[in-house]
Amino acid sequence: MAENIKMVPASCTQCGGTVEVDAQSDKAVCPFCGTSFIVDRAINNYNVEHATIEHADNVNIDMSGSVKTVLDFVGDQMNAGREARRESRRIAAEKDKMMTMGFLKIFGIMFDAMMVFAVVAFIAMQFT
Secondary structure, eight states, X not given: OGGGOOEEEEEOTTTOOEEEEETTSSEEEOTTTOOEEEHHHHHHHHHHHTOOOOOOSOOOOOOOTHHXXXXXXXXXXXXXXXXXXXXXXXXXXXXXXXXXXXXXXXXXXXXXXXXXHHHHHHHHHHHO
């Protein structure tokens, strides 16, 4: 009869230790921390935590209570971050525009001064 006992691996809900659970028994005890739990719940908990999903047609997420609060908070933080980056890019673009305008003004003044000097030099050459 001992040969027919099926041992199922499970994780302790308290310490995370691996527990060999007899699927035929009603309860089990973690050998690491001594936590007692119902075998059916321990097996199902292990199977959910270590499951591999191959295909899912539909997933429903309960977004009420604290889950909704956390998701709303994260969404607000992401939106605030996006807005801050947008504002930073806008300020940088404005600063670049101001620097370009300043450079063009200086270039224009220098060009005008050179033209005035050239005209004055041309006129002075005509009288000499």
